[in-house]
Amino acid sequence: MKAVRFHAYGGVDVLRVDDVARPVPGPGQVLVEVRAAGIQPGEVMIREGARHGRWPATFPSGQGSDLAGVVVQAGPEVRGFAVGDEVLGFTHDRASHAEYVAVDDVRLTPRPTGLPWDVAGSLYVAGTTAYATVFTVDPGPADTVVVSGAAGGVGSLAVQLARRRGATVIGLASAPNHAWLSGHGVIPVAYGDGVADRIRQAADGKVDAFIDTVGAGYVDLAVELGVRPERIDTIRDWPAAARVGARTAGEGAAACAVVVGELARLAARGELEVTIARTYPLERVRDAFRELERGHTHGKIVLRP
Numbered sequence: 001m002k003a004v005r006f007h008a009y010g011g012v013d014v015l016r017v018d019d020v021a022r023p024v025p026g027p028g029q030v031l032v033e034v035r036a037a038g039i040q041p042g043e044v045m046i047r048e049g050a051r052h053g054r055w056p057a058t059f060p061s062g063q064g065s066d067l068a069g070v071v072v073q074a075g076p077e078v079r080g081f082a083v084g085d086e087v088l089g090f091t092h093d094r095a096s097h098a099e100y101v102a103v104d105d106v107r108l109t110p111r112p113t114g115l116p117w118d119v120a121g122s123l124y125v126a127g128t129t130a131y132a133t134v135f136t137v138d139p140g141p142a143d144t145v146v147v148s149g150a151a152g153g154v155g156s157l158a159v160q161l162a163r164r165r166g167a168t169v170i171g172l173a174s175a176p177n178h179a180w181l182s183g184h185g186v187i188p189v190a191y192g193d194g195v196a197d198r199i200r201q202a203a204d205g206k207v208d209a210f211i212d213t214v215g216a217g218y219v220d221l222a223v224e225l226g227v228r229p230e231r232i233d234t235i236r237d238w239p240a241a242a243r244v245g246a247r248t249a250g251e252g253a254a255a256c257a258v259v260v261g262e263l264a265r266l267a268a269r270g271e272l273e274v275t276i277a278r279t280y281p282l283e284r285v286r287d288a289f290r291e292l293e294r295g296h297t298h299g300k301i302v303l304r305p
Contacts, residue, residue: 001019001020001021001022001098001099001100002017002018002019002020002098002099002282002283002305003017003018003020003062003095003097003098003099004016004017004018004062004063004064004097004098004282004285004303005017005018005020005060005061005062005063006047006057006059006060006061006063007059007060007061008059009047009048009049009052009057010047010048010049011048012286012289012290012293013286014047015047015063015285015286015289017282017283017285018060020098022099022100023095023100023101023102024073024075024102025073025074025075025078025102025103026075026076026102027075027076027077028075028076028077028078028079028104028105028106029075029078029102029103029104029105030071030073030074030075030078030081030087030102030103030105030108031071031072031073031074031075031100031101031102031103032067032069032070032071032072032087032100032101032102032103032108033069033070033071033072033099033100034067034068034069034096034098034099034100034101034121034305035068035069035070035117035120035121035304035305036067036068036069036117036118036120036121036122036279036302036303036304037064037066037067037068037096037097037098037121037122037302037303037305038066038121038122038123038124038125038126038153038300038301038302038303039063039064039097039285039288039289039292039301039302039303040065040066040125040126040153041153041292042125043063043064043289044289044292044293046061046094047061047063057094061094062093062094062095062097062098063094063095063096063097064091064094064095064096064097064098064101064303065090065091065092065094065096065124065125066090066096066121066122066123066124066125067088067089067090067091067096067101067103067121067124068086068087068088068089068111068117068120068121068123069086069087069088069101069121070084070085070086070087071083071084071085071086071087072100075102078105079105080105081105081108085110086110086111087108087109087110087111088108088109088111088115088120088121088123088124088260088264089103089107089108089109089124089257089260090103090107090124090125090255090260091103091104091107092107097282097285097303097305098282098305099282099305106257107257108257109257109258109260109261109264110261111264112264112265112267112268113268114268115264115267115268116276118276118279118300118302118304119267119274119276120264121302122153122274122276122300122302123260123263123264123267123274124251124255124260125153125251126153126154126157126274126300127157127259127260127263127274128251128253128254128255128256128259128260128263129154129213129235129250129251129254130154130155130157130158130161131157131161131254131259131263132233132249132250132251132252132253132254133154133158133211133213133233133235133249133250134158134161134162134165134211135249135253135254136233136247136249136253137209137210137211137231137232137233137247138209138231139162139165139166139167139169139208139209140165140166140167141165141166141167142208143167143168143208143209144167144168144169144170144203144206144207144208144209145162145167145168145169145170145207145208145209145210145211146169146170146171146172146189146199146203146207146209146210146211146222146225147159147162147169147170147171147172147186147210147211147213148172148191148210148211148212148213148214148218149172149173149212149213149214150171150172150173150177150181150186150188150213151171151173151174151177151180151181151298151299152213152214152297152298152299153297153299153300154213154235155171155173155211155213156180156273156274156275156298156299157263157272157274158211158213159171159181159184159186160184160272160273161272162211163184163185163186164271167209168187168203169185169186169187170186170187170188170189170199170202170203170207171186171187171188171189172189172190172191172195172199173188173189173190173191174190174191174296175190176298177298178190180275180298184273187202189202195221196221196224196225199225200225207222207225207226207227208227208231209227209231209232210222210225210227210231210232210233211233211234212232212233212234212235212236212237213234213235213236214236215234215236215237215240216236216237217237217240218234218237219232219234219237219240219241219244219246220240220244222246223244229244229245229246229247230245230246230247232244232246232247233246233247233248233249234246234247234248235248235250235251274299274300275298275299275300276299276300276302277291277297277298277299277300277301278291278297278301278302279301279302279303279304280301280302280303280304281303281304281305282303282304282305285303288301288303
């Protein structure tokens with residue numbers, strides 16, 4: 001089968017599509033023929049070696065957590081799935097950017113009827129991260145919550161989940177994304193110089209919670225706005241969180257098939273919009289990451305093996 005690999009840390013040019021042996025599912029695993037697999041900013045940091053201390057790579061290293069596809073083989077002791085089932089979920093083995101992947105059955109959930117493959121294959125990391133951030137800052141109808149990177153893969157889901165709780169949501173994003181935010185009941189605010197004053201004006205001076213999906217000083221901005229540290233959550237700036245006592249709940253805090261399944265059902269019913277920015281064939285994985293690394297993508301970029 002074809003699978004994305006890198007044999008050393010580096011930029012996009014270290015990515016290769018190699019011919020590798022098709023995996024054999026072990027006990028409690030199924031083999032999934034992948035139809036769609038999302039890509040993530042975290043994969044860039046791992047591939048560049050920037051997260052070696054936390055998530056070291058063993059070479060040659062594969063890539064990918066998110067996946068959706070069809071079960072083509074079941075190992076012994078599998079429960080709940082059979083050959084022919086359409087599924088979505090995740091792997092912790094850095095292996096979903098491939099034509100086939102062996103996945104533990106507990107990390108899969110059925111694909112709801114009508115859920116597009118591209119959406120199903122990009123729900124896990126962004127969806128569970130957004131879920132965790134919203135759960136952690138716990139916004140309610142009386143609260144105003146600010147989300148940085150509000151039009152990105154995680155931010156665009158976090159603003160919707162916070163709105164579902166009845167909160168007033170302010171989304172920080174560039175001007176081209178303001179119409180999308182407004183259309184989803186979010187108050188758009190431009191980031192950059194003067195953002196604190198713009199947020200105060202939009203919030204009538206009161207900000208109760210802050211979700212940071214970007215880093216770059218937003219934890220300190222939340223403190224400046226008067227948000228209590230326990231209601232600040234960042235998925236990027238761990239040093240700042242440690243310094244001020246903010247939270248760092250992300251993907252790992254909600255990494256389970258139950259959460260993925262609930263998000264999939266919301267998306268299938270049209271109650272959660274998962275924007276697909278662009279899709280690429282597996283062979284163009286370098287182009288996919290070049291687009292991702294430009295940092296201005298609205299929604300998810302997906303590989304189609």
